[in-house]
Amino acid sequence: MYNQDEFINRFRLPKEAILRLTDDLSNSLGPTTARSHSIPALLQVCTAVRFYATGSFLNTVGDTLGLSKASVSRVVHRVSSTLSDKLPKFPTQPAELNSIKRGFFNVARFPNVIGAIDGTHVRIQAPSDHEHLFVNRKGYHSLNIQAVCDSNLKFLNCVARWPGSCHDSRVLQNSQLYQAFEDGIIDGILLGDSGYPLKPWLLTPFLYPTTPAQRNYNAAHCSTRNTVERAFGVLKRRFHCLHASPASSESEQPEATHKADVPTKRRREKPVYLTDDQQQLLADWLKDHPEIYTKGSRDFKNTERKKRRWEDMAKDLGVSYEELIRWPCHPYKGDALRSPSWGMERMSS
Structure with a gap:
């Protein structure tokens, strides 16, 4: 026992x-x-x-x-x-909605928010019928899962029936939740990333903020919306069937075997693998903190401040600071950038 x-x-x-x-x-x-x-x-x-x-x-x-x-x-x-058959139903009672709004307001003082929405890909085996529809933009077969969560990382709504090639906005526009907001049944707003259309009840960030007000809005939006990114990360770390790590894919096994055959004098530390949602959360965070990777920035050489920010980001991702530093695609280590273009490539993808 x-x-x-x-x-x-x-x-x-x-x-x-x-x-x-x-x-x-x-x-x-x-x-x-x-x-x-x-x-x-x-x-x-x-x-x-x-x-x-x-x-x-x-x-x-x-x-x-x-x-x-x-x-x-x-x-x-x-x-x-x-x-x-027991999927959660989105709350519609005023008392429940007000409780959710208070939770989101306490994050970054963003008012009237009743949910953060996003999509995540869950890897599947290649189906026999309509196989090409399930290949997502990253080249593997998946389902595109839409979910809405509250500030406590609790899922309020889930749609899990669309192939990986479908865009997040299409999944939303064909959902019952979309129609409920359009009909005014639910009082409040959702926060989504730039992949979603801007609606009176769905707010997205400014792509190119130019004023302090727009930058403050984006910062509050990012801090409030990343709850859904963290919810996906926690879910996939807890239930590994939803997340196949890169080390288990067939395409990387020969390379891993080749590297294992090379003798080394120093013990190799096992790297940490981040989910797609955690990588996107990290990319959004880098976009809001250009001093991390921009050498011309005034605070670029302030390593102590950058380290504290990396430690806070590691907590949001659910990993330790040491694990995040060992991540193979990590753009920053010590006093220098290993890959200055990494953040921009992630943000443009």
């Missing part, structure tokens, strides 16, 4: 959360017959959560819990389908 820490390491959730989840899903997962050897609801939930947490092979998950590969496959599908 695992203790609490061992259980969380394996299932990424505490025991109490697993029990509550089992109670919520027991009516749908419970056996419909009195036959023996049926898989109880608790074991089904543990099996699915173990797969979500590791993203491992079905055989590996089955060996851990004493189930066959076929049983694990059916259980994961059954639990996932049951969970999809």
Whole structure:
């Protein structure tokens, strides 16, 4: 029997959360017959959560819990389908909306905000039908998932049915949430990035701010909206099935093997891998802090101040400062820039 820490390491959730989840899903997962050897609801939930947490092979998950590969496959599908019927519904009651607005206002004093919206890509295997539609702009097969969250990183709305080639704005315009805001059913505004259209209820940043007021607006907008970026990062770090790290892709295995064959005198430190959303959050942050990578900036040589800012950014990304410095694509290390154009390339992509 695992203790609490061992259980969380394996299932990424505490025991109490697993029990509550089992109670919520027991009516749908419970056996419909009195036959023996049926898989109880608790074991089904543990099996699915173990797969979500590791993203491992079905055989590996089955060996851990004493189930066959076929049983694990059916259980994961059954639990996932049951969970999809319990997706959160966007709040419409004034009391709930006012509570969300207060939470966002406390972040950067941005008023009347009831959600931060963005899309994220979840890697999938290449489907047999309409395969080309699922190839996203980064060249791999994925689903484009739209989500809205509050200031506490709680997801309020989710749309997970569009292929990776679809743009974020198209996903939004074909969602029920879009129609609800257009009809005036929901009172408040959403914050989105520049990929979304500007609406009375959807605010985006200035692409080229020229006045102090516009720069202040962009700073408050970025600080308030990045809650959804952090929510995606936390979700993918907790449930690894949603995030395939670059080290596990087939295209990088030969290079990794070649590097491992080269003898080195110094021990190699394992680099940290950031999700696409974390990389985009870092790029947006660099855009708001040009002194980090602009040598002509007055504060470029103020290494202590820059280090403090990097430490604060590492906390927002959910990694340590040392891990962020070891990131392979990190544009800054020590007193110099390793790749001055990195930030601009990310911002223009």
